[in-house]
Amino acid sequence: MVAKRVLIFAGGTIDPDIIKEIRKDDMIIGADRGALFLVQHGIRPDLAVGDFDSVTPEELKLIQANSREMIACDAVNKDLTDTELAFDLAIERHASEVVMTGVVGTRLDHTLSNIQMMLRGMQHQITSAIWDAHNYVTLTGTSCIVEERGFKYVSLLPLTTEVTGIHLEGFIYPLDNATLKMGQSLGVSNRLKGDKGTVRIESGLLLIIQSKD
Incomplete structure (x- = not known):
């Protein structure tokens, strides 16, 4: 699937109004609990990815049943965050633009890592941004x-x-x-x-x- 723009919904706090910004030709990736957010709001992710250690077994079944594709990984034996796994998949699927939401929260280490991730987008000639209810960040x-x-x-x-x-x-x-x-x-x-x-x-x-x- 060749995507013009990829929206990554991660496991942090997500403003439901972001859903209004989804375009018809966007590729939607849910990272871990971000996939659950999408499903609970009636959005079918093109791809759900992560270790899904922040959802219950029942919620995981809900994600599986309502995602077009799912890639699960081990919660212990992995070197990347769920958000970076999603970002890598966006690169692999030829995104020209990546917008991340749910990536700014109480974990400062994760927040800084996600901000720095935009540099990887730039290295692949991909425009990237972080968007939530309070901030819009670009590089x-x-x-x-x-x-x-x-x-x-x-x-x-x-x-x-x-x-x-x-x-x-x-x-x-x-x-x-x-x-x-x-x-x-x-x-x-x-x-x-x-x-x-x-x-x-x-x-x-x-x-x-x-x-x-």
């Missing part, structure tokens, strides 16, 4: 358009030691050939002037975090 090494999406703030954080040649257009606080270094808060809590803005950089990797509060 760029060149340029991108930032759409308002109902998020009030836009923060720019380096994912490399420094990011140089930063140009912002369409923002309340513009930047022209600026440099951001790790540990600096200069890029936090900017705002768009209108519906969209442009971010361009010359070197480094830049996280773009849109947030509501």
